[in-house]
Amino acid sequence: MLRTSLNASYIKRTFRPLYGWTQMTPQSCFLDSAWDRSTAIWPGMVMTKGVGENVTLISGTSQPPFGFSALYVGGDGIDEPLQVGLNVFAVWVMGPDAQAEVLAPAFDTSLTYTDTSGTEFLLYAGTTGANKGKLVVSGTSGATTAPVARLLKVNSATKITIGGLR
Numbered sequence: 052m053l054r055t056s057l058n059a060s061y062i063k064r065t066f067r068p069l070y071g072w073t074q075m076t077p078q079s080c081f082l083d084s085a086w087d088r089s090t091a092i093w094p095g096m097v098m099t100k101g102v103g104e105n106v107t108l109i110s111g112t113s114q115p116p117f118g119f120s121a122l123y124v125g126g127d128g129i130d131e132p133l134q135v136g137l138n139v140f141a142v143w144v145m146g147p148d149a150q151a152e153v154l155a156p157a158f159d160t161s162l163t164y165t166d167t168s169g170t171e172f173l174l175y176a177g178t179t180g181a182n183k184g185k186l187v188v189s190g191t192s193g194a195t196t197a198p199v200a201r202l203l204k205v206n207s208a209t210k211i212t213i214g215g216l217r
Contacts, residue, residue, distance in 0.1 A: 097109045158185050
C-alpha cells in the first residue's frame, strides 16, 4: 500500500511487477543509514548491496546491481522508510523470465529506447548526476559496465516494460 496525503492521491508506484509472483523476489533489507537523501529514490531505480543487509542507490560504474527499489525515498515528496521511522527497505530482484513496467522518472526519458524484433536491447544504470540510479541505454556517460535488465517494450514516452537478464 502507498500512503499519501489526500492532495497526492494520484501518485502511483513507478515500478509495477507484471510477471513477478514466481519470477521476481522482493528482498527484505535496510536502506543504508549513511544514505544522505540528497538524491530522491523512486520505485524502479537501481540499488546496490552494501555491508550485511544494507542497500543504497547505485553510484559506481563497476558496482554490481542488486535489484530495483520497491519504495519511495524522497521521490514525489514521499519517504516511506522515514514515515515509518525505520530503515527497512525492499528491493525487487528479477529472474530471467520476470517482467515489470517502469514509469518515469525511474528511467531517463531523454534517451532513445528501441524495442526491435529479434534484437536484445540491454539497459544499464546511471551512476552520476541526474541519471543516478535511473535506467539508461548503453553508451550513456556514467552508466554501469554491467547491464541490469532487458528492454521488452516501449509503452509510451514515460513508460517502458523491462525483463530480467538471461
